[in-house]
Amino acid sequence: MDLSRPFNAISPTVDTAVLVALFGSRESRSGRQVAQSIGRSQTGVQHVLDRLVSEGIVERLHAGRANLYSFNYDHLLAAAVEEMAGTRVELVRRLREQIGGWDSPPVHASMFGSAARGDGDPESDIDVFLVRPREVEEDDEEWRGLVEFLAESIERWTGNDAGIVEFAESGLGKLRQRRPPVLRELDLDAIDLAGTPIRKLLAGARR
Amino acid sequence: MMTRASGRVQECGTREARQRMGHARLHLEVADLASGTSDADLEYGPVAASIAILAGIAAADAACCAALGYRSRSENHRDAADLLAKIEPGGKAAARAMRRLMGLKDSAHYGFLSLGPGEFKQAMRQATDLVEFAEEVLLRSQ
Numbered sequence: 001m002d003l004s005r006p007f008n009a010i011s012p013t014v015d016t017a018v019l020v021a022l023f024g025s026r027e028s029r030s031g032r033q034v035a036q037s038i039g040r041s042q043t044g045v046q047h048v049l050d051r052l053v054s055e056g057i058v059e060r061l062h063a064g065r066a067n068l069y070s071f072n073y074d075h076l077l078a079a080a081v082e083e084m085a086g087t088r089v090e091l092v093r094r095l096r097e098q099i100g101g102w103d104s105p106p107v108h109a110s111m112f113g114s115a116a117r118g119d120g121d122p123e124s125d126i127d128v129f130l131v132r133p134r135e136v137e138e139d140d141e142e143w144r145g146l147v148e149f150l151a152e153s154i155e156r157w158t159g160n161d162a163g164i165v166e167f168a169e170s171g172l173g174k175l176r177q178r179r180p181p182v183l184r185e186l187d188l189d190a191i192d193l194a195g196t197p198i199r200k201l202l203a204g205a206r207r
Numbered sequence: 208m209m210t211r212a213s214g215r216v217q218e219c220g221t222r223e224a225r226q227r228m229g230h231a232r233l234h235l236e237v238a239d240l241a242s243g244t245s246d247a248d249l250e251y252g253p254v255a256a257s258i259a260i261l262a263g264i265a266a267a268d269a270a271c272c273a274a275l276g277y278r279s280r281s282e283n284h285r286d287a288a289d290l291l292a293k294i295e296p297g298g299k300a301a302a303r304a305m306r307r308l309m310g311l312k313d314s315a316h317y318g319f320l321s322l323g324p325g326e327f328k329q330a331m332r333q334a335t336d337l338v339e340f341a342e343e344v345l346l347r348s349q
Contacts (some may be wrong), residue, residue, distance in 0.1 A: 023347075025275050025293050026294075027275055083297065085347050086343075086347055088240050088347070092346060118346070187229075189229075192304060197236055199233060
């Protein structure tokens with residue numbers, strides 16, 4: 001699944017892209033603005049907008065000679081569009097729920113990379129940064145089972161491979177000293193899932 | 208043209224939204240850290256609350272940039288709350304949190320209220336709500 005446009009997994013059409021673009025605010029936009037925001041031709045988007053207005057899920061407002069369009073949040077299908085627009089919100093919710101239920105909780109867990117930024121493609125991994133507690137051995141059977149189940153769940157939920165970067169709590173000091181480029185990425189975009197927030201965890205890595 | 212709220216606005220997009228989201232998270236964590244070292248005699252509370260307020264303002268900017276494509280540049284932070292109210296879903300609740308946060312800021316600024324532990328907790332609650340809201344808006348944005 002392309003997490004930058006997750007709705008493409010079930011409806012790879014201009015119609016869905018237009019609906020999801022209009023969803024998210026009560027703002028009215030011109031056909032040109034909608035076309036620009038989704039990178040499609042104005043003529044094609046205008047046909048789609050006309051159809052969606054006739055279905056009642058998009059509202060048209062006349063502003064002088066221009067037409068402005070907005071999403072109709074009262075429409076029976078508004079919830080279906082919300083589900084599609086909120087795919088990454090749901091992914092984060094499920095990850096937090098699953099990791100939050102671990103008997104051996106991680107010191108820290110976050111989602112980072114393209115899944116956190118929303119700029120991936122259908123082949124992108126869903127990257128998770130996990131810090132294993134000091135008292136849990138790397139080959140601890142229970143821990144390995146939890147991590148493997150997490151990876152399987154991510155693949156089932158999204159169709160994408162899970163990229164799980166596991167790190168031992170005891171190695172955090174060295175990581176802070178070395179400051180590899182991935183720390184900058186984590187610092188900028190990581191979305192906390194469990195445990196100590198990433199920026200607090202890496203605070204010693206900043207200068 | 209887009210229909211816009213009154214007050215000065217500045218166009219912004221995903222890049223700015225991510226930057227302001229980073230500021231919001233950092234401010235919230237620093238406010239939390241400052242509160243951890245708080246001592247009534249040392250009066251870290253007002254400073255921590257002020258940082259929490261900055262976290263809320265940054266979160267509001269992030270959400271507006273991601274969902275609306277512009278943010279408030281008005282001197283009056285209540286204009287930012289009006290912009291938040293246009294975001295769906297959850298914009299109206301976020302606008303209420305922003306107004307409460309700005310109420311604390313103004314009271315403290317004009318000396319009507321000293322920011323004690325109660326106000327700090329309130330500021331942290333509103334700022335946390337705004338940061339979580341902005342995070343969801345960014346996750347929804349394309």
